[in-house]
Structure formats: structure tokens, C-alpha cells
Amino acid sequence: MARSTGCSKNTLLKKGPWTPDEDQKLLAYIEEHGFGNWRTLPEKAGLQRCGKSCRLRWNNYLRPDVKRGKFSLHEEQTIIRLHAFLGNRWSTIAAHLPKRTDNEIKNYWNTHIKKRFTKMGIDPTTHKPKSNLLSSTGRNTRTLSHMAQWERARLEAEARLVRESKKLVSTQNNKPSLSARVVKSSKATASSTRSPCLDVLKAWQSVVAGMFAISTNNLEPPPSTFVNNSIPIVVGCHESSANELDLARTGSVTCIGGFAQDELMLDDDRSNYQVPELNERFDYSMSLHDTTYHWTAATGNIVEDFSDISVHDFDYPIQQGDIH
DNA sequence: AAAAAATTCAACCGCGGCTCA
């Protein structure tokens, strides 16, 4: 299919770093008119740039909700854990990190985390020690791949929801020149017709309920008070956290990752509520840090109110009293 | 103090997917 974006071929258009004057022009235009059609925007805004360049500048730098500066420990952990499932799906990872852009996360991964992994002898792609790569059994590899597939699907579905709800919000914020494409997709999202990705969440939930041995008693009524109608999934359960272990034993939460490898192998009881294949990945990569954090998987109920869906780096520990 | 090497990160490029006529 022939295709020409006109960006790279048009030598009249300016490239390279943006000047403060150009930033000002772009900002002023978007503040007044919104960011409709990126291709036609530069001309309207009086910029000698291609639309792609404008979009990039806006998304990665000028957007008011972009957080800049050093990544926190929790943000780094979130990136590592999500990368263990998703690989280089930067935009999906970014959707789970409020105010961070895919470009920034990608840069951070390539310049900081990846390097540290390599130094530690951990393969940044598989999140496993390089020496262990050949020792995985076929069965384990297949199981991990299967489960990771489901988890990836779930995370991507959530990322889509976050993106869609953001679009919806920006549409409602009265930007008159938003493109027909955006307005249309937002309408579709807001209508009573369920988005297809909601079904992915539903499907994932039912499968996970089986795989993670969550009893249906724990699904209904909702087991948790800290997020309505949700199943808490603790990523990175720590052996020192008695609360998390107890909660996991009772089936009130599901644990993924964080336990030492030998514990997984030796403690049969724990294997009932853990997922060793996933733990394996996390254990290696998270040996970079010795702290835990938590996130929750939303059930179908909360999906109906999808503006609430996003995975944040919760920095509070689960307490016994939080779960009923 | 200067040069070289390493690092960082904003920006570019090309491709694939989606929408629409």
C-alpha cells in the first residue's frame, strides 16, 4: 500500500529541537482549539512542522498532565513488573503509570533498568538469569507463556480502557475541533454498548478465578472494602509480610511474585494460592528491590464504571482489616 | 583544564492498524 505521511519527505518543514516560540504557538493553538487533526494543525497554528512532530511534542512534553523528572522507586517497580508480562509494549505500560509517557518509560528502561539487569546477569527480555535460560522445562515454559498471555491481555485491556476514558474526558472538556475520529470513538465508549475489551476482562477474570484458585465465595459478595467490587491481587508478596501470607492463605487475596524461589518449591501449602511460574519471573527481576507494592484487578462490576480503572503504584500495605 | 568517553533523552522514522469513502 503506497503511503506518504509527508513528514520525512517534506524538506521545507523544520526538524530537530523545538524552540520556546514554537512551543508557545503549539500550546496557544491547542488551548484555544484543541488538538483535532494533527496533519492540518501545524499550518493552522503557524508552525513549520509536520503534524507528527507536533503530536509528539504535545504528548511527550507540552501536555499539562505530563510528569517530568526522576522516576520513583514504585514507578520503577511497576515498570519492571509490567515489562515482565508485556515486554516492550511501552504504551500499555505507560497507561498504568499515571502522567508518564511511553517515550519516557522506554528511555528509562533502556538507559537505567536494562543496564542494571545486564550488570546483574539478568536477561532484560526474559527477566531471568542468563544462565537459567536453557534450564527451563518445556512444560514450565508453556505454562508460563499461557498465563502470561492472559495477563498481557488483561493489562492491555485495562490500558485501552484508561485511554478510552481519557479520550472521553477530553471530549467532554469542550474542545470544539476534536477530530471526528476521537469524538466518534468516545461516543462509542460512552454508549450503552459494551466495549469489546470489557469482555476480555470478564473472560480473564473467569479464567483467573480458576487458575488462581479463588473460590466463588470470595468473588461474591465482593471481598474487599478498599476498592469496590474488586479482587485484590498482591504483586510481590513478601515473605516478611505475615498479613499478606495470611490473607493469601484464606483466599482473600491472590499473590503473584515476591517469594523466594526455594520457598515456592518447598512449601506445598503455599502453592495453592501462588503462581510459581509467574513468581519465577518476578523474583529475579525484583531482586533489584526489597520492597513490595500492591495493585488490584477489577472485576466485571467495576468495569461498568471504567473511569475508575487504572493500576497505580499503591504504596500502602494491605492490612487484615481491609479485607472482609 | 582539556579531551575523550559515556550517558541521557528529545525527536525522528517507518511500519502496522484502524477508519472511512
Place this chain on the structure above:
DNA sequence: CTGAGCCGCGGTTGAATTTTT
């Protein structure tokens, strides 16, 4: 159904900055 146009994603580049020699 098909093809054109647009957007977004992920990989890559290279200028600017920092660190090391």
C-alpha cells in the same frame, strides 16, 4: 471489498550534557 489517509507504536538516532581520564 479496496485503497487512501491518519494515528500511534516501537526502534533508533544524534545532539547535549555529564563523567572519566
